[in-house]
Amino acid sequence: MGGWTHVDQTFVLHNAPIADGSDEIITDDREEAALVVDSEPESCIATACVFLVTAPIVPLLPAVLAPPPPDPDPPYAVVRDAGWKGAGLFAARDIPAGARILVDRPLAIVPADLPIREPFDALLTRLTPNARKRLTALANCKALADHPEAEGIALTNAIRVELPGPPGEYGAVLPRVPRANHRCVAWHHSLSPALTPASCALHASVVFDLPSLSASMYALRPFAAGEEITHSYVDVLGPRAARQAALSARYAFRCDCPACALPPAAAAKSDAARAALRAWSALRLRLGAWAADPCRADDALHASHAEALALAESEALHGLRVPLIEDCARASALLGDYPAFCAHAQEVVRLCAVMDPERAARFTQWMRDPTTFAEPEGRWGQRKKQREELERNREIDDMSIPW
Numbered sequence: 572m573g574g575w576t577h578v579d580q581t582f583v584l585h586n587a588p589i590a591d592g593s594d595e596i597i598t599d600d601r602e603e604a605a606l607v608v609d610s611e612p613e614s615c616i617a618t619a620c621v622f623l624v625t626a627p628i629v630p631l632l633p634a635v636l637a638p639p640p641p642d643p644d645p646p647y648a649v650v651r652d653a654g655w656k657g658a659g660l661f662a663a664r665d666i667p668a669g670a671r672i673l674v675d676r677p678l679a680i681v682p683a684d685l686p687i688r689e690p691f692d693a694l695l696t697r698l699t700p701n702a703r704k705r706l707t708a709l710a711n712c713k714a715l716a717d718h719p720e721a722e723g724i725a726l727t728n729a730i731r732v733e734l735p736g737p738p739g740e741y742g743a744v745l746p747r748v749p750r751a752n753h754r755c756v757a758w759h760h761s762l763s764p765a766l767t768p769a770s771c772a773l774h775a776s777v778v779f780d781l782p783s784l785s786a787s788m789y790a791l792r793p794f795a796a797g798e799e800i801t802h803s804y805v806d807v808l809g810p811r812a813a814r815q816a817a818l819s820a821r822y823a824f825r826c827d828c829p830a831c832a833l834p835p836a837a838a839a840k841s842d843a844a845r846a847a848l849r850a851w852s853a854l855r856l857r858l859g860a861w862a863a864d865p866c867r868a869d870d871a872l873h874a875s876h877a878e879a880l881a882l883a884e885s886e887a888l889h890g891l892r893v894p895l896i897e898d899c900a901r902a903s904a905l906l907g908d909y910p911a912f913c914a915h916a917q918e919v920v921r922l923c924a925v926m927d928p929e930r931a932a933r934f935t936q937w938m939r940d941p942t943t944f945a946e947p948e949g950r951w952g953q954r955k956k957q958r959e960e961l962e963r964n965r966e967i968d969d970m971s972i973p974w
């Protein structure tokens with residue numbers, strides 16, 4: 572198999588199978604890989620991908636790919652000039668919240684931290700000419716003297732992906748998703764410190780699916796035609812100075828997004844709101860804890876989440892909305908409050924219908940028939956029943972107090 576050894580691991584190159592669900596599988600033979608060039612349409616998702624992974628991962632990768640979800644037609648997003656930022660991703664037409672914006676296939680999957688040049692150089696030559704052209708057309712914020720070209724491009728563009736097998740950090744270089752430029756209004760929680768843009772951000776989230784070797788980008792809020800679709804590359808809950816320092820060290824640019832261009836007093840207010848959200852997220856009242864504790868007020872969870880929603884709204888951190896609203900719906904279900912449950916559940920369904928249809932279907936079913944609600948935290952109206960029981964027991968206790 573050959574490969575390159577670093578510390579106690581051997582890294583190898585592996586061509587992904589390209590034919591979705593069919594028998595046409597590309598082997599590790601370069602000539603065969605070159606055969607697919609003509610069938611690789613420019614405008615659509617890439618069909619060739621090379622993995623640079625440790626040897627034990629290779630047999631665990633899919634031998635045949637499942638079909639990816641359909642790329643929207645006509646497209647929701649186009650890559651075009653974004654001025655001093657280089658290229659950018661823009662809404663080609665109005666995009667509703669929850670829509671799948673695009674489907675991308677990686678050109679390469681590489682380790683986050685492999686300080687040897689040869690495998691990255693070999694990866695470039697292993698790619699089909701078309702895939703190589705698309706990969707090298709991506710931005711590279713690293714000097715060629717410091718990083719081989721393929722690694723520099725990965726450090727600038729890759730999103731973190733989970734692979735089977737021994738633990739290791741890997742990133743997928745996609746042709747279109749990373750065209751989304753940075754803005755400091757996105758929630759970052761699952762990003763690798765070593766890899767860039769987002770598997771989860773606040774305006775658009777990206778979900779990677781290994782069986783179909785595809786990544787889907789979803790709208791977390793509506794976009795108007797022509798609007799730029801952005802991610803956050805850094806921890807958006809950090810203060811402006813820390814965000815700016817991280818962007819300049821990692822990507823060598825200065826962000827001038829609305830949150831970064833605020834005058835000092837407004838910037839201090841924005842930093843305070845983000846710090847409050849960070850503190851809230853560390854200390855927040857969790858649904859399970861609230862559900863299990865009758866000493867907490869019935870409206871405690873809604874009140875705590877409303878506070879976070881208001882902070883997130885004030886900073887345009889839209890990606891927080893789904894988990895918060897979902898918690899509120901579940902709390903309303905435990906309280907047996909049907910109108911409040913439906914108000915939250917409808918919002919969950921609206922935002923998840925495309926991104927997470929199973930979740931949307933569960934909430935739709937619960938709206939239809941609340942008695943089917945059964946979750947780890949309890950059943951429909953359970954907290955209300957507990958409260959009534961406690962009240963009854965208290966009355967009995969009161970009656971039994973001797974005069």
Ligand SMILES: C[S@@+](CC[C@H](N)C(=O)[O-])C[C@H]1O[C@@H](n2cnc3c(N)ncnc32)[C@H](O)[C@@H]1O
Pocket residue numbers: 655656657658659709710711712727728749750751752753754767768822823824825826827828
């Ligand atoms: C992942 S790429 C984004 C797409 C890139 N603009 C392109 O042309 O392919 C990251 C690079 O884009 C540029 N960039 C992204 N967001 C920016 C912003 N808000 N302001 C200035 N440059 C930005 C920086 O050069 C950064 O290293």
